[in-house]
Amino acid sequence: MNDFAARRDDWKAREELAERMIPLIGGLNRDRDVVTSLHGHRLLGLSTTEILEVHERVEGLGHGELALEETLAVLEALRELRPSAASLDVARLVESARDSGDLREHLRAELAPALGDGETGPTEPTDVVLYGFGRIGRLLARILIAHTGGGSGLRLRAIVVRKGSDNDLVKRASLLLRDSVHGRFEGTVEVDEENAQLIANGTRIQVIYSNDPATIDYTAYGIHDAIVVDNTGRWRDEAGLSRHLLSTGVARVLLTAPGKGDLKNIVHGINHDTIAPSDRILSAASCTTNAITPVLKAVDEAYGIVRGHVETVHSFTNDQNLIDNFHSGDRRGRSAVLNMVITETGAAKAVARALPELAGKLTGSAIRVPTPDVSLAVLHLTLERPAEKAEINDYLRRVSLHSKLRQQIDYVESPEVVSTDFVGSHRAGIVDGLATIANGTDVILYVWYDNEFGYSSQVIRVLEVMAGSHPVVLPVRREVTLHG
Template identity: 70%
Template structure:
C-alpha cells in the first residue's frame, strides 16, 4: 500500500521519537554499567537521533530488512533493568536471535538466559583503569585523544591522563586546546573543552588532561601528576626501535610503550584483528605498525585464506603528510621536498614488507610503492594479486562483503559497492580498510582490489584497539557466536 506524503512524514516522526528515547538509555548503560551497545558492530555510543536511525537502516546490508526501532527500543529498555556488568552487546544480533527462538520465552526471560554471565554484575567489574599518556600531540595524537575521551565510561578502561609536548609559545596551552577543539579534516570536537592555566590542564567532556612540557622522554616524573603504571603512546615517530623507545621506561610512572609507526628491529608490529593475540604481559614496547599496513593486511589475510596468494604488488595513492613540504624546500628524502599541495610525488613505502611482520605467511610475496597526492586525508591501496585458485569478480566481492559483515575481521574490513563514492566519503571511517567492490577486477588467477582507508582516523581506531589489548580492558562481546563459521555458512548459501 502506497503511503501519502502526510503518512510518510508521520511514520518518520514516530521513528524519530523512538530514536530520541533510546539516547538516554544507551548513555545510561554506558555510564552506569560500562555496556557498549552496537548494531552489527556499529557503536551507538554518543550517536545523535539521526545516527541511530542510520544505524538501524544499515542493518539492511545484512538481513535485507531494516532493523525496526519498535523491536530494539523495548530490548534496550529491558537491558537497562538487568543490572548488567561490562560488555559489548550487539542489539541487532540479539534481536534476531530472539525472533528466531524456539520457545515461548518473553523478551526479559530470553535476555536473562542469553546474558546470564552479565545479569546482576553491574558492580562486579574487577578490571582496573589504565592511565594513558600521549607523547606527542600531532594528527594521530589528537585523534587518539578524541577517541579516548569518547570511550571514557565507568572508569574501568583506558583513561587519558596526560600529553607531553615541547612548549611552542607563551600561549601554548590555549593553542593545544584549540587544535583539539577544531580540525580542518575531521570537524569540531563533540563536546566542551576548557583550559586551566594554573594547573596546566585541558578538560574535555570532564576528562582532565595534564599537559607536560618536555623534550626528554627519560626524565619525566609522571607520578608527580598522580599518573601510575602508564601506557605511553609515542606519536612522534622520532624513535622507532627498542633502544630509543625504552627511554620512556626510565621515567617514573611508566609501565609500557606503544609506537604509532612501524617498529624497527625486533619490535612486534601489531595489526589488530591479525596478530593482537601475540601481545603478552611481558611485552614492554610494541608497535602498532603503519596506517597502510593496517589497511591492507586484513584484506590480504582474507584473500590468502580463501584463494591463496602467490605474489602481489601494493600501490598506495596516499594523502600528503606533515613530513612533506608545503612549498618547494630542502628535504632529506627524495622528491619529498617538492610542494605537497601542488604535486603527485612518487615515494617509497615499507608497508608491503611490513605486512609479513604481522602475517608471516606472506613473507617475500609482496612488493610496494607509493604516490603522495594533494589531498589531506583518506588514501587508496591498489592490490595487484596473483592467486593460487582462480575466481570471479562476483565470488571475490561476495566473500569480502560477508567478511566485512560477519567475520572476526569485521572491525577492520568494510565493503562498499556504490558507483558514486570518492575519497572524502571515507573521512572518519572506523574500519581500517574499505573494499570498493565496483572497482574489483578478476581474471581467473589475477585479482586487482581497490581498498580505501582513512589513514588518520581509521588507523587511530586500530591503535586504540591495540591499547585495549595491552591494558587488558577489552569488554566481553555478546551474543557469543562463531563468526567464522557463520560467514562460511552464508557464503555456502550464495553458491
C-alpha cells in the first residue's frame, strides 16, 4: 500500500470513530443534561471534522496525544453510567483513567457527585424572559435553546420588545436565524403569527410587545417565577430595574451591563458564590470586566499586583454612528467603521466590585476600532514579585486547563492568530502567550475576548447559579500554584 492510500485509510478510520461519538455526545446532553468537553473545548454540536480538529487543538496546548479510541471508550461508559446534569471534561477523565484497571469503576469514583443512584431525572426548569432582543439577547436565546437538553435548567419562555413594524415577528425570526458575525442558527426558526410566537428547534418563544416592564402579566402566558434578563441597558440601578418586579410572574432580574449604586456586579468564577436567594436584582457586569477579572485574579494570587493600567481595543458597538452624525457622547458621533475612537471605560474600576483586593490599583481607557466583534485587553501590570515570560505563561496555561477558572480563561500560543479566530469562544478571555512581555516586576499581558459570545456565556453561567441549576463540573478541579 502506498503512502497516500495509507494516509487516506487512516483518515477514514478516524472519521468513523468521530462519527460514533456524535450520537453519544448528543444523547448525554438530551437525556441527562450532560455537557462534554476536551479540556474545556465543548464537543456538543460539533461535526465529525470538528471533533477531529478539537482533538488536535488540545494536543497543541501542551498535552500528550489524546487518542480518539480513548475518548470514545469514555463516552460509551458515560452512556451506561447515566450521570445527572454535569459538565464533564472527557480529556481529563481519559488521562486519569489510563492507569486504572477498570474504566467503569474508575469513572464511578471520579463522577460520584453526579451519579447518586444513577436514576436522577431532570429537575423542574426555571423560566427565563429576555427583555430586549439585540446583540446579546439573540445570543442568549441561541445558547438557551441549545442547552434545552433533557428539560431541566433554564427554559426560554419569552422575549419582550417594542413593536418595530407590521412584520415584526418575521424580522425577529430572521435576525435570530442569520447573523453576520456568528453565522446561521443551528436549526430552524419558524413564525406562529396567530399566537405571536417564534418556534426555534421546537422551543416556543412568546413575543410580548411592551414599552413598560411594570405592566406585563407573564402568568397570562403560563410563565411563573421567571428570571428576567434585561439586555436593553435602559435601566442600570435598583430603582429602574425594580420595575420588572412589579410585573406578575417575575421572581428575579439580571442586568447584562454594569450595575450602578449598590447592585452586586457578578463575574462568574470570581464572586458568583456571593449570590444569595435574597438577591432579587443582579448585574452580570460588562464584557471587558468579565474578560480581565479572572486573569487579574490568577496573576494577583501568584505574584501580587501593585498597580496596573487596562487598555481595551474594543470592537465598535451599536451605540456608535455608522457615519458622522450628532451623538451625545464625546467622539462617538464620528463614523465607527472609518475611525479609531478614544473613549472611556469603567472596566478597571468595575473589577474592584468583583475583586475588592484590587480596589484603587487599576486605571483604564478604551479605543473603539472598526471591527464588529472580538476585542483585546492589554494589561500593564506592576507586580510584587518578578516574573519571567516562560514562567507566567506556563502558570496561566495551567490555570486555563486545570483551575477553578478554567471556564473563564483560555490560553493560546500561535504566531498567526488574529481577532476573528476567537469569534464564538465560550471563555471570558483568552491569554495570548506569545504576546506576553515580562521585565522583572513589569508585565504586559494581552487578553482576547469575544465581547458578544464569550460574555453571553458568562451571563448564562450567572443565570444557572441564580436558578440553582449550574451543572457540577467534573472531574474535581485542583488548585494551580505558580510552580505547578
